[in-house]
Structure formats: C-alpha cells, structure tokens
Amino acid sequence: MAKKSITININGTPRSGEVEDRLLLVHFIRDDCALTGTHIGCDSTHCGACTVLLDGTAVKSCTVLAVQADGREVSTIEGMEGAALHPLQEGFFEEHGLQCGFCTPGMIMSAKHLLDNNPKPNEEEIRCGISGNLCRCTGYQNIVKSVQYASNKIQESESVGGE
Amino acid sequence: MIAYKFDYKVANSIEEAFSMLSSAGDAGSFISGGHSLVPAMKLRLAEPETLIDISKIPGMSGVAIEDGFITIGGLVTHAEVASSYIIKESCPGLAECAGVIGDAQVRNKGTIGGNVAHADPGSDYPGALIAFGATICLSSSEGSREIAAENFFTGLFDTAKEQGEIVTAVKVPVASSSAYAKFPNPASRYAVVGVGVALNMENSTCQSIIIGVTGAADHAYRAKESESILNGSELEENNIEKAASAVSESKEMMNDLVASADYRTHLCGVMLKRAIAKAKYRS
Numbered sequence A: 001m002a003k004k005s006i007t008i009n010i011n012g013t014p015r016s017g018e019v020e021d022r023l024l025l026v027h028f029i030r031d032d033c034a035l036t037g038t039h040i041g042c043d044s045t046h047c048g049a050c051t052v053l054l055d056g057t058a059v060k061s062c063t064v065l066a067v068q069a070d071g072r073e074v075s076t077i078e079g080m081e082g083a084a085l086h087p088l089q090e091g092f093f094e095e096h097g098l099q100c101g102f103c104t105p106g107m108i109m110s111a112k113h114l115l116d117n118n119p120k121p122n123e124e125e126i127r128c129g130i131s132g133n134l135c136r137c138t139g140y141q142n143i144v145k146s147v148q149y150a151s152n153k154i155q156e157s158e159s160v161g162g163e
Numbered sequence B: 001m002i003a004y005k006f007d008y009k010v011a012n013s014i015e016e017a018f019s020m021l022s023s024a025g026d027a028g029s030f031i032s033g034g035h036s037l038v039p040a041m042k043l044r045l046a047e048p049e050t051l052i053d054i055s056k057i058p059g060m061s062g063v064a065i066e067d068g069f070i071t072i073g074g075l076v077t078h079a080e081v082a083s084s085y086i087i088k089e090s091c092p093g094l095a096e097c098a099g100v101i102g103d104a105q106v107r108n109k110g111t112i113g114g115n116v117a118h119a120d121p122g123s124d125y126p127g128a129l130i131a132f133g134a135t136i137c138l139s140s141s142e143g144s145r146e147i148a149a150e151n152f153f154t155g156l157f158d159t160a161k162e163q164g165e166i167v168t169a170v171k172v173p174v175a176s177s178s179a180y181a182k183f184p185n186p187a188s189r190y191a192v193v194g195v196g197v198a199l200n201m202e203n204s205t206c207q208s209i210i211i212g213v214t215g216a217a218d219h220a221y222r223a224k225e226s227e228s229i230l231n232g233s234e235l236e237e238n239n240i241e242k243a244a245s246a247v248s249e250s251k252e253m254m255n256d257l258v259a260s261a262d263y264r265t266h267l268c269g270v271m272l273k274r275a276i277a278k279a280k281y282r283s
Ligand SMILES: Cc1cc2nc3c(=O)[nH]c(=O)nc-3n(C[C@H](O)[C@H](O)[C@H](O)COP(=O)(O)OP(=O)(O)OC[C@H]3O[C@@H](n4cnc5c(N)ncnc54)[C@H](O)[C@@H]3O)c2cc1C
Pocket: A044, A045, A046, B029, B030, B031, B032, B033, B034, B035, B036, B037, B038, B039, B054, B074, B075, B100, B101, B102, B103, B106, B109, B110, B111, B112, B113, B114, B115, B116, B117, B118, B120, B122, B123, B124, B125, B165, B166, B167, B168, B188, B189, B190, B191
C-alpha cells in the first residue's frame, strides 16, 4: 500500500506530504505540519478538542482521514489571529472562557463555525453550537459569555465599518 | 488509535464505485461521512482493505420536492437536513430528528445514506423514516430498487441492503404534522429511545397515525398496536395512555449498560406522548 501525496491548504498555506491512507487529519496537522494548537482529547469523536474547519465547516479532525482532506481548505486555531486577536480569542481572554485551556482551540473553532452561520446566536443556540465540545473546567458559563462577547464585538465592528 | 492499513480510493461516479467494490470483493467498503466507519476502524472493529470514498459521486446531493415527495440525496448531511427549508416546512419531524443527531460536528459530516446503511440500533433516522413513510432508494451494478423504510431495517446493524448496493436517496412523503422525540444517551447522544410520529387529523379525529420506534429494540420498528389504538380516536388522554403502554409491543427491549429493558419500555411510552403532543400541535 503505497503512500499518497496530498496537499492541504492550512490557514492559507499549502502543506504537502506523503502520507499513509490511514493517517488521520489531526495527526497530519500536528505531526507533519507541527501545528500543535489542535488538540487530541478523547480520540473517539466525542470531546471536540480536535475541531478544525474543513472548507469552512466544523469537523472533528480525529475522524477525518488526511487523504479525505486532500485539495481542501483547513482552518485551525493558529489561523485565527490576524493583526490582532480574533474577537473569539479576545472573548475567551476577557470573559475567562478557559481554565486549563485544553478544550479551547476546538471550542473556538466550533464557535467560529457557529458565528459564521448565525452571527447573533441566543444562549440556547450557543450551547447547541458547542455541544460537541467538552470542557471539564469551566461549567461552560464563561464559554457562553465569551462567544456572546465575540458576537457583540463582530456586530459592533461591522456597524462601525459600514458607516 | 490507528486503523489497520487499507487502500483509499475515490469514486468519481457511481459506476466507478461499483467496479471498485467488485474488484475489492468482501474486503471492500464504501465510506461516506465516515462518522460510523472511521471510529469503528480506529477501534479495529472494522478492517476494510479497500476504502471507496463515495462522497464525491455526483447526483447524490441536495434536497428536492416534487409531486408530494421530498427526495433527499444519499450524501446529504444531517446538518443539511436539519436546516433545509423544504424539509422544515414539508416534514418538520425529519428536520427535528436530524437536528438532534449527535452534535454539530457529527451533523456536519454524517450522511443520511450512511446512517440508514449502518443501521445502528441507537440511530435516529430509522425511527423517524419508518414513521414518515419513507422509501430507501438503492442502486447496484445490477440496477435500482426501492424499499419502504418499514421493511428496510431488519436487525442489529442489519438491513435489506445487499453488499454492493448504494443508498442513493431517501424519499419522504410530505407530512406536515410530523414529530420526533428522543431521549439521548447523555454521553454519546445516540437515542436510548426515539419515537417518530406522522399524524393526520381531521375534525379533531385521528384519521391516521404512523409510529416508528428506534433505540429500544435491536432494530427500528413500526408500532402498529399503538397505531390501531389511536386510529379513529380523538387522541384523548386515556387512549394516549393505552397507546403509550403498548408501544414497546411484544418486542424484546435492549438491556445494556445504558438502560435496562424496563427503563426502555417506560421511555417508549414517554417519547410517544411527547411526539404525539408535538405532531398534534403542528396539525
Ligand atoms: C460522537 C458521535 C455521535 C453520534 N450520535 C448519533 C446520534 O445521536 N444519532 C444517530 O442517528 N447517529 C449518530 N451518530 C452516527 C452518525 O449519524 C453517522 O454519521 C452515521 O451513522 C453514518 O453516516 P456516515 O455518512 O458517517 O457513514 P460512514 O461512516 O461513512 O459509513 C457507515 C457504513 O455505511 C456504509 N455506507 C455509507 N454511505 C453509504 C451509502 N450511501 N450507501 C450504502 N452504504 C453506505 C459504509 O460502507 C459503512 O459500512 C454519531 C456518531 C458519532 C461519531
């Protein structure tokens, strides 16, 4: 079983590799690309720590084969910060949305997917949007606040930009 | 967790998928959303030697409505079903069902074709699709055929689908008074019990009701005893109670770490009542 050449565009940079068909996307991201912000928690599709965006959609990268992502776009936590922190990153900082921080990269990527599709989610929608991400520290309260912070911040900057 | 070695191939057409599978023989497997198969492969419960990715086959995506039937391509994800305007309007119970499968990320990857083909006893779609009178559309190199959902689910992870057949679409008749109620396993989100109901009320009388139950027994089934109690009734409290105690039928309830058989029997009744209340509200 020969290895396959793949190229995945990660955070805007094409990343190529020779991989075994069975290599998981999360291992390609962490081991081949050294982008270790994406975490492996349960390795069984439950905890969401490995969440990344695949063509803009939140997926658990421990349950996607690297070969399935060939030719596609992946966004990870490392791609969130531009000139400044992304409003979600800022929200988690301001609202104390983390303690140990292990779930945070996945949590932020799920929240990114949520806000991209629903810029003004209510509390229930936020809780539903992050229900595939487990946090064992915060009790989720401050995570919800962090996402609300980001949602407000994005609205504000858009209304300022629009004037 | 690392799967056994396998060869991954992408099928660009349905014919190509059939021919790839016939060369791979019994050691070949299709993969669509991968959200049942990849976890099983990582646990080495499944060990296909050839994995044939069918997710790029054209003509198996999208949701359409024509002549009173909604056609959902086999590759349509749970997230797409949950958010489809056509489905929300014409079969709200199905959108409701898709929206409570797993979590957001699972719904973004898992497909309706893969879900019914896999036939996990805790899967949500089977109960809903039986209730809503759906038809499963299958194709193989031999040709195409359609099977009523009611006859499709035959056992634990077992269906009427033959090896080599692809679920190309699921057809669902318009059912505006449809609902799905589920008691999720708090950890995995799979249904401990899920009940789908399609209701047809006229002048406050139940003209017809179809009930599908999933999660309770080793495969999803239609609860005809409860249906006959409710057909022709005005869905009075006492009739609903009677139907609720009959819904587990003479089926053998699953008895496992998640829930005892007695608890499942109880949940069947509670979920039926909830589904009826929602369907009635929508009628
Ligand atoms: C954490 C987690 C929670 C989940 N919770 C739920 C839940 O609450 N409710 C629920 O219903 N499901 C749940 N699921 C399962 C999920 O819905 C799966 O996506 C689904 O069961 C399988 O669909 P798939 O497209 O991912 O199939 P795959 O994993 O790709 O394939 C599954 C099987 O079906 C075959 N197959 C795939 N597509 C087709 C096709 N079109 N035609 C013929 N054969 C095909 C494959 O060969 C394989 O044998 C959960 C999964 C996970 C990981």
